Amino acid sequence: MMTLRVLHVDDEADIREVVKIALDLDPELVVRSCASGEEALAEAAAWTPDLLLCDVMMPFMDGPALLARLRASPLTAAVPLVFMTARAQETELARLRLLGAIGTIAKPFDPMSLSELVRYHITSSKLAAMSDGFDNRLRADLATLVRCRGGLGDNALSATEMELLESCAHKLSGAAGIFGYQDVSDAALRLEESVIAERSGVATRSDAKAQLDALVDCISRQPSVSGTSIRGALI
Numbered sequence: 001m002m003t004l005r006v007l008h009v010d011d012e013a014d015i016r017e018v019v020k021i022a023l024d025l026d027p028e029l030v031v032r033s034c035a036s037g038e039e040a041l042a043e044a045a046a047w048t049p050d051l052l053l054c055d056v057m058m059p060f061m062d063g064p065a066l067l068a069r070l071r072a073s074p075l076t077a078a079v080p081l082v083f084m085t086a087r088a089q090e091t092e093l094a095r096l097r098l099l100g101a102i103g104t105i106a107k108p109f110d111p112m113s114l115s116e117l118v119r120y121h122i123t124s125s126k127l128a129a130m131s132d133g134f135d136n137r138l139r140a141d142l143a144t145l146v147r148c149r150g151g152l153g154d155n156a157l158s159a160t161e162m163e164l165l166e167s168c169a170h171k172l173s174g175a176a177g178i179f180g181y182q183d184v185s186d187a188a189l190r191l192e193e194s195v196i197a198e199r200s201g202v203a204t205r206s207d208a209k210a211q212l213d214a215l216v217d218c219i220s221r222q223p224s225v226s227g228t229s230i231r232g233a234l235i
Helices: 013-024 037-047 063-072 090-098 111-153 159-179 182-200 205-220 229-234
Strands: 004-009 029-034 051-055 081-085 103-106
Touching: 004 013, 004 037, 004 111, 013 029, 013 111, 029 037, 029 111, 037 051, 037 063, 051 063, 051 111, 063 081, 081 090, 090 103, 103 111, 111 159, 111 205, 159 182, 159 205, 182 205
Parallel strands: 004 029, 004 051, 051 081, 081 103
Antiparallel strands: none
């Protein structure tokens, strides 16, 4: 059975007990509790939780200070943190998100639905991490496409290189939309179809080149790519 590790820190013992009881209702959640920020720092480094639930107002080291310390250490920099706060004003919630929290849970909370909220935030954080990984892949794919573009323009791509181009386009068309790049997905599909048509003799190589140009331009205009050295070389 898959287990998800949740570290909860709050200086109030009653709240720690309620949170543990509530989360223990979910057999896949494993919960550890801490009474202070210092204790949570040590526990997070040793245990690497999937999520840290953190009170905002605590003595000695409050929630924002704890978050800053977590982010400053390579051992805990990637631990996702959700603040639990009674200050539900939008300005306060926005401030906490700007500090680097992935979300907030308002106090008072419903113990019976707390595990659902925790699962939601864990899933969101994992998807965000995967999205960051896809951004890196997008940059790598752009470099491959740029290399292919030079050869395609000279009609010098080998059959193997054309297969690489088709494969790259096929994979992008299937994955890019999942991570919010629907325009990239659409452009990649058009390139894939053009390459298949060109290899089948029903379209010219210039058609494939035009679609490759369109895909390269589409990827290079994405915010996650636009500042890279590859993008600079295209301008």
